[in-house]
């Protein structure tokens with residue numbers, strides 16, 4: 001989609017949306033706090049190696065078992081510090097095993113991946129922050145399905161600092177104007193093209209994929225000579241936020257399926273603070289997000305840090321993968337699991 005600034009600031013957009021509705025006002029204030037944290041993080045990320053050893057490993061691991069980098073911990077701390085004076089009762093963060101509880105008298109909770117794309121920190125490639133805002137329902141707050149999200153989105157720290165946001169009224173992108181410190185809308189009511197010729201997957205895991213993903217990718221690779229009768233391009237940034245931003249702008253699919261590696265049966269991504277915000281944004285942009293068979297937003301999370309496969313983006317492609325899961329297509333020996341192209 002062509003970016004056009006309509007001069008709408010994030011503040012003005014949220015003020016109009018929230019007017020005279022206490023819950024919406026609380027959500028708007030929370031988004032304001034999250035973007036305040038985002039601006040502080042963007043400043044740090046923008047200094048790169050000048051900022052010191054952002055990519056240094058700490059001695060700790062997070063709830064998912066990943067080694068934490070210094071910036072993972074710092075972005076978590078910045079976010080918690082800013083949200084403690086917001087309408088947020090609890091935070092569920094990738095970087096903390098347990099929920100951070102402020103005050104259960106407050107109306108909202110925030111699920112957050114403070115730093116997405118950690119493996120890219122030292123490479124000067126886009127990274128980001130993902131968030132979902134849910135009603136506070138006490139101890140069950142982070143096991144609510146994604147359909148209960150009141151707002152969700154992500155910030156990309158890339159060449160531009162970009163916020164993608166949905167409050168359930170379409171998906172919109174805002175760029176940080178560094179001169180004024182304000183987010184200005186540049187992509188109103190984003191629509192993901194329903195068809196695509198571009199897919200994103202970490203192809204180094206191919207030998208571990210299930211039959212449906214094998215078949216889908218084989219068909220893409222076969223290009224104009226194969227069943228799709230068109231050539232596909234492939235992209236994999238390795239930061240979910242950056243891959244999905246590209247998909248919002250020009251279409252495509254992002255695939256992180258479950259695979260046969262130990263610990264990857266449900267993929268790599270976390271349902272509550274990675275898949276659900278992305279799914280809400282994608283659906284609001286006319287796209288789709290599933291785990292292959294189920295709509296991501298309808299899955300009941302077993303716990304805060306549970307993982308889920310994530311297939312999202314252009315709706316016709318996601319529906320096609322769903323058909324492959326329901327009924328994996330038979331392939332000629334050339335495209336079979338141990339055939340010429342997949343050996």
Ligand SMILES: O=P(O)(O)OC[C@H]1O[C@](O)(COP(=O)(O)O)[C@@H](O)[C@@H]1O
Pocket residue numbers: 066094113115116117118119202238239240241268269
């Ligand atoms: O290294 P892999 O297996 O390709 O996984 C990359 C994916 O993992 C993630 O980095 C997971 O997020 P974190 O960096 O927050 O752990 C995604 O952003 C990205 O799409």
Ligand SMILES: [Mg+2]
Pocket residue numbers: 113115116117240274
């Ligand atoms: Mg992440």
Ligand SMILES: [Mg+2]
Pocket residue numbers: 094113114115116117118
């Ligand atoms: Mg992370």
